[in-house]
Amino acid sequence: MGHLMVDETCSLCEQSRETNMHSLWYCEQAQAIWKSERSFADLYKKHHRTFMDLFEGVLMQGSVFRIAWFSTIAWSLWQWRNRIRENQTTWPLLEIGRRAKAQVEEFFEVHRQAPRTLPRPAPV
Template structure:
């Protein structure tokens, strides 16, 4: 089959010609019956043709039409650049295979969503302590802030720390520094049964 278009010089800027009216394009579309029937209608533009496709009311037809159109466009570009491409007579079959694969994948039942177990807050047991720590990097200067607060099971503050340091290169570095400061503060307070909690 001759894969060049004898009228391409006259119609080279027309999408309607390149993807629908060109004899090579027709040979692809007419291999699909539900698209072949559309040649009985005089479409004024490619958008007019698209309206007819959407009126068919089938998502499969719309997807197949889009895929074949894309394949034809690729075919013409690769032909012009002398690149390897699918033969015209295989475009319809291969496009349909792509669409069927797409629908098969997207119609598979998804894995059931596992809901996270409900977590209810509860206070610390008597005799336990919690150390909360966080780090913040400031955009307007080269500083970072470290803060730690230690509370007992009743929420009373046993100790706290807040300091500014030279801004580390990475956020992870700042988080590691504030975690170390939390451990140091707890040791200085002579506390042993401590739960540490940070945002990192």
């Protein structure tokens, strides 16, 4: 019976096994994003063995905004990698941090506004 051979090497850097941690943090493509954002560059001072370990570091020193921004960058980077792998159009790599921040700012702005009440229908 035949076996499907799966290449576990990162398709972007071709230098390491493609684990979640490599894809989202240690790959040179990911590092280009994280290190371009001062808020997250310091996280490289510690070696993180798992993504959960890394995320716990963000939780320990982060504001709610920073946690949301980190999460949105990670999700966006995952989406970007999938689009590249599938040969789909996508945004430039170095725009991920800025776009993620804009999405989080928009989310917080929308949820900061006072709830709107709908006008009551006129009595019949």
